[in-house]
Amino acid sequence: MSDELKACPHCGGSNILLHEIESHTFCYQCDDCDYSPDWWLDTEAEAAQYWNTRPIEDGMRSQLDAMREHYHQMSHELTEVTADCNRLRAELANRYVDIYALRAELATSQAEVERLRGIISKAEFINGEFHGDGVLCDKCAICDGYAMEGHTEDCPFYQWEGGAQ
DSSP, X not given: OGGXXXXXXXXXXXXXXXXXXXXXXXXXXXXXXXXXXXOXXXXXXXXXXXXXXXXXXHHHHHHHHHHHHHHHHHHHHHHXXXXXXXXXXXXXXXXXXXXXXXHHHHHHHHHHHHHHHHHHHHHHHHHOOBOTTSOBOOBOTTTOOBTTTOOOTTSHHHHHTTSOO
């Protein structure tokens, strides 16, 4: 029966002896430190059960098991949160790539707008100004010549258009 007994709760020893007295009461005792419970019990099985009963140790073991379970749950949740964070980091990186691409596209569009503004400005400069009805007058704003008749020789567009028209 001693192979079923727990180690001594005081010294951890494993040399546990069964004592029996005349009235057929039983008690276990540690042969290493002489510890024995104060109770003598009617049967050897009751004495073994009493020796193996460790309410504080059992309570702590129960708490330790609960803490281990909680640790495993938290580890699992941490793994999931870490995966979510990595997924969000990748998504954020993709968004930054999209932002940089959009910025480049915006810069190209702004350059195109400026180019078109220059063309419109040059057209207004060459052809004069818009009338109230939205029709562009053919008069040159520099030389007061008309595009259909040609620019004067001192007008820069005279040279640009290839001379007199």
